[in-house]
Amino acid sequence: MTTPTPTSTASPLTRALGIVSLVGVGATAWLGLVASPRDRLQQDAVRLMYVHVPAVTWMYVAVLVCALASGMWLRKRTDGWDVLAGAAAELALLLTGLGLLTGSVWGRPTWGVYWVWDARLTSTAILFVLLLGYQALRRYPAEPQARSRMTAVLGLLLVPNAMIVHFSVDWWRSLHQDATVSKLDASIEGLMLFTLAVSFVAMGVVCAWLLVHRFRVGWLERSAERHLLDAALADRRADADPSAGVAVGGTR
Amino acid sequence: MLADVRLVAGKDLRVEWRSRVGLGQMVPFAVLVLVLFAFALDPDRGILTRATAGLYWVATLFAGLLAVQRAFAVESAPGVREAMRLTGLDPAAWFLGKAAAIAVQLLVLEAVLGVGVVVLYSADLQGPLLLVATCVAATVGIAAAGTLYGVLAAGLAVRDTLVPLLLLPVLAPVLLGATRASEAALGAGVDGWSWCGLLAVFAVLYTMLGMMFFGTLLEET
Amino acid sequence: MSLGALVAMTHAGYVAAGWIATVIVLGGYAAATIRRGRRLSLVVPPEERRWS
Numbered sequence: 040m041t042t043p044t045p046t047s048t049a050s051p052l053t054r055a056l057g058i059v060s061l062v063g064v065g066a067t068a069w070l071g072l073v074a075s076p077r078d079r080l081q082q083d084a085v086r087l088m089y090v091h092v093p094a095v096t097w098m099y100v101a102v103l104v105c106a107l108a109s110g111m112w113l114r115k116r117t118d119g120w121d122v123l124a125g126a127a128a129e130l131a132l133l134l135t136g137l138g139l140l141t142g143s144v145w146g147r148p149t150w151g152v153y154w155v156w157d158a159r160l161t162s163t164a165i166l167f168v169l170l171l172g173y174q175a176l177r178r179y180p181a182e183p184q185a186r187s188r189m190t191a192v193l194g195l196l197l198v199p200n201a202m203i204v205h206f207s208v209d210w211w212r213s214l215h216q217d218a219t220v221s222k223l224d225a226s227i228e229g230l231m232l233f234t235l236a237v238s239f240v241a242m243g244v245v246c247a248w249l250l251v252h253r254f255r256v257g258w259l260e261r262s263a264e265r266h267l268l269d270a271a272l273a274d275r276r277a278d279a280d281p282s283a284g285v286a287v288g289g290t291r
Numbered sequence: 292m293l294a295d296v297r298l299v300a301g302k303d304l305r306v307e308w309r310s311r312v313g314l315g316q317m318v319p320f321a322v323l324v325l326v327l328f329a330f331a332l333d334p335d336r337g338i339l340t341r342a343t344a345g346l347y348w349v350a351t352l353f354a355g356l357l358a359v360q361r362a363f364a365v366e367s368a369p370g371v372r373e374a375m376r377l378t379g380l381d382p383a384a385w386f387l388g389k390a391a392a393i394a395v396q397l398l399v400l401e402a403v404l405g406v407g408v409v410v411l412y413s414a415d416l417q418g419p420l421l422l423v424a425t426c427v428a429a430t431v432g433i434a435a436a437g438t439l440y441g442v443l444a445a446g447l448a449v450r451d452t453l454v455p456l457l458l459l460p461v462l463a464p465v466l467l468g469a470t471r472a473s474e475a476a477l478g479a480g481v482d483g484w485s486w487c488g489l490l491a492v493f494a495v496l497y498t499m500l501g502m503m504f505f506g507t508l509l510e511e512t
Numbered sequence: 513m514s515l516g517a518l519v520a521m522t523h524a525g526y527v528a529a530g531w532i533a534t535v536i537v538l539g540g541y542a543a544a545t546i547r548r549g550r551r552l553s554l555v556v557p558p559e560e561r562r563w564s
Binding site: 052147263 | 523538541545549550552556558561
């Protein structure tokens with residue numbers, strides 16, 4: 040039996056997404072770092088907004104995708120939804136971390152400190168821990184069906200949890216006037232607004248590309264797990280009855 | 292259904308009463324946390340008095356974690372879960388019963404801790420009604436969320452470190468609300484009743500979520 | 513204008529740090545994911561790969 044030619048999780052779709060991503064990232068970089076003007080108040084620090092704001096926005100989208108996929112799994116109980124939920128959650132964790140990192144780096148030249156306990160940062164930090172918890176649950180070795188069930192409920196609960204945290208922290212910080220800092224100058228316009236829009240789209244395409252690949256990797260992981268299980272069962276049967284013929288490399 | 296709830300709650304509380312883990316371990320633990328905070332924050336500098344509400348609720352939360360873990364450890368012996376499933380108990384009733392038992396334990400703890408805080412931190416209680424309402428609302432929320440997340444991780448050996456990681460971020464708003472409301476009750480804050488309202492919303496929401504999902508999480512693979 | 517003043521005025525260091533961090537995080541994740549995909553494709557038969 041010839042060894043299968045190594046392929047990957049690529050396909051015409053991902054190649055198209057990949058090209059658009061590269062173009063988008065390039066455009067964002069040129070516009071954000073070179074062509075767009077400095078902000079009146081923030082000076083060049085505003086250029087960090089072109090990575091920070093898209094990251095945070097798509098973070099919320101990823102969390103929503105995870106929650107919806109989790110809900111769909113609970114209804115349909117098909118593998119695809121579980122794999123999608125896991126992929127989206129991992130992407131969301133990445134974006135949350137990135138959002139916190141870029142927000143912190145932006146904060147140093149503008150507020151003077153790397154961290155403030157303002158509403159947005161605080162609730163994002165809690166969301167980060169929620170998503171870490173999701174990963175911890177997902178990686179725990181358990182019966183696959185049970186693990187899917189637990190992570191599905193956890194994933195679904197991400198949305199109400201994030202909303203409650205966001206709302207309560209927002210209210211809490213609004214009681215302290217000095218802690219309300221708006222991230223963007225209200226008068227963002229012209230080329231800066233256009234750059235922000237481009238950065239949104241670019242980040243979105245990058246995230247889509249990442250999600251498709253990660254979904255396929257998750258799908259392959261699931262198949263590999265199942266094949267390992269089948270192989271192990273086949274071994275057991277062969278041990279029990281060596282005279283019986285066992286089909287090698289049988290797939291379903 | 293109410294009878295089933297009372298059944299489950301009664302069983303859990305009876306187990307608790309006989310083993311005295313709640314009284315014997317949880318309460319001293321929480322009081323110890325308060326004492327340790329006093330060591331860390333130097334009572335002479337006034338920080339302790341200002342931080343009283345927050346520290347009280349942090350200690351309660353940690354004790355709540357213990358209560359949740361204990362509640363599910365009781366049923367982790369092999370065969371117990373299957374036996375309970377076979378009784379045909381409505382999962383929602385099972386959830387409410389377990390949550391109720393945890394809530395009762397927490398309320399007892401909070402009462403004891405309240406005395407501790409008055410004695411150790413020289414707190415003076417002013418708004419008793421708000422304080423009681425806050426304690427009840429926060430406790431129901433902690434118990435409901437704790438029971439839901441407790442059963443979520445119940446089958447796992449790593450339960451002991453996983454449940455705190457999952458539960459504490461979820462309970463962060465409860466800590467926030469309970470502290471702000473308690474501060475108002477102690478005369479140092481505003482909007483006490485609004486925060487208490489938030490706690491009530493959280494409690495109702497998690498009670499409903501628990502009743503919805505407890506059955507799913509108990510499913511046989 | 514000295515380099516120090518120029519860097520301070522343009523916050524170049526911070527902007528660079530933020531952008532480079534983003535590229536590293538997203539790029540690194542992309543590379544890791546692709547690599548995992550390639551490695552797993554060796555183990556899983558082609559029928560299970562319904563996308564290429």
